[in-house]
Amino acid sequence: MARAFLGMGLLGANFVKAMLDKGEKVQIWNRNPERARALEASGAEVFASAADAVKGADHVHITVKDDAAVNEVLAAAAPGLKPGAIIIDHTTTTVEGARQRTEAWKDKGFTYLHAPVFMGPANAREGSGYMLVSGDQALIEKVQPLLDKMTGKVINLGPEEGKAAGMKLIGNSFLVTFVAGLSDTLSLGKALNISAQDIGSLFDIWNPAQMLPVRLQRMSSGDYSKASWELNMARKDTQIFINTVNENNGSLTVLPAIAATMDKWIEKGFGTSDWTVIAKDAVS
Known part of the structure; x- marks a missing residue:
């Protein structure tokens, strides 16, 4: 054949x-x-x-x-x-x-x-x-x-025609944002004189990938009332990331955009909600 x-x-x-x-x-x-x-x-x-x-x-x-x-x-x-x-x-x-x-x-x-x-x-x-x-x-x-x-x-x-194409795009979207987020993480590490190897060692011990299923469920549930990390506090930390990198003449890809999104939801009155409320528009 x-x-x-x-x-x-x-x-x-x-x-x-x-x-x-x-x-x-x-x-x-x-x-x-x-x-x-x-x-x-x-x-x-x-x-x-x-x-x-x-x-x-x-x-x-x-x-x-x-x-x-x-x-x-x-x-x-x-x-x-x-x-x-x-x-x-x-x-x-x-x-x-x-x-x-x-x-x-x-x-x-x-x-x-x-x-x-x-x-x-x-x-x-x-x-x-x-x-x-x-x-x-x-x-x-x-x-x-x-x-x-x-x-x-x-x-x-x-049986849905085109679903394979859609799921492939979903996967690639995650990979693109994941790598962009890692790039910002490495920029913060550089500003703090923490090597990529040390960052890798941290992730070997504390593996954030294990949180993915629970985090996705939380984000898609539509209920952000019981905060495990308040949006106000996440925004505070995000500003520390940005300031640290900027003060050391580094560059950031996604964190400034995330900060702007957080500010939007804080202005809407969601500062004490779980920080995953930033996904509200995406799932509602």
């Missing part, structure tokens, strides 16, 4: 290497042909056009940049698609884009499944990490054995 893969970025190239390691036949294409040709020595069949690369392939995988790139590449591949071919898109896209493509390719007589991933290049190479799917459950059942070989766990989010 032939497979095609369109897009030889870090993720796509490592997916292909893993497939080749398993003895699979893989037909590949990339806009920059040099990236594709780099995999010829490993056994990949390289094609000059997307349409040629997908000829005869039962499953066509794609990993590119965004909605526009997916649409452009699939349009270029369309003349070569085998009747009944299944398109499996691992690109991080919008929810609406995933839904539109599901319907559009169905109308053209093909099957499109959005299967974004929480995986880096190393995960793709070794078949670990997570792959998200949603939509047609019969289709997912059909292709899951194929997907299981590509990742550590396939997470089926149910």
